[in-house]
Structures are given as structure tokens and as C-alpha cells.
Amino acid sequence: MFDKFKSLLVNELQIKEDLITLDAELTSDLGVNSIELADLVMICEEQFDLVIEDEDLQSFITVGDVVNYLEANCA
Numbered sequence: 001m002f003d004k005f006k007s008l009l010v011n012e013l014q015i016k017e018d019l020i021t022l023d024a025e026l027t028s029d030l031g032v033n034s035i036e037l038a039d040l041v042m043i044c045e046e047q048f049d050l051v052i053e054d055e056d057l058q059s060f061i062t063v064g065d066v067v068n069y070l071e072a073n074c075a
Contacts, residue, residue: 001071004047005063012043022064030063048074 002022009015015030026032032040037060041052044066050073060066 001074002063002067005044005067005070008040008043008047009063012040020063022062022067024063025061026063026066044070050074 006017006020009020009030010017013030013032013036015032019030024030026037037057041057044050045052048070050070052069052073056069059069
């Protein structure tokens with residue numbers, strides 16, 4: 001799941017691959033802003049066939065948080 005999400009970050013947001021680790025914070029380390037995060041959520045919903053609730057977004061601090069969420073919620 002990490003590799004799939006990492007690929008999305010590289011391809012959709014043009015984030016340098018070597019910056020993306022499980023511990024990397026989306027905003028402070030990778031520079032993801034709120035608009036990019038919203039786009040990323042929509043892409044994840046399409047790619048992984050799930051609905052991400054707004055309250056779940058608050059827990060998305062690091063790449064690992066998102067990966068764990070996707071692993072727990074993907075069919």
C-alpha cells in the first residue's frame with residue numbers, strides 16, 4: 001500500500017520520491033496544502049474504491065497515517 005500511495009504523491013503532486021517516507025509529514029515535510037490534500041483524498045477514493053470521511057482527514061498527519069488508514073479500510 002505504501003508503494004501505491006507513494007506513486008500517487010509522485011505522479012499527482014510531483015513530490016520528489018526520495019522525500020516520501022512513512023514518517024514524512026504531509027504538510028511540513030512534503031509541502032502538501034489543503035487543496036492538494038482534498039485532491040489527494042478524491043484520487044484515493046477513486047483508486048481504492050472507498051469513502052474517506054472528513055473527520056478521518058484530521059488523523060492524516062504523516063504518510064504512514066494515510067497508508068495505515070488505506071490498509072485498514074480497503075476491501
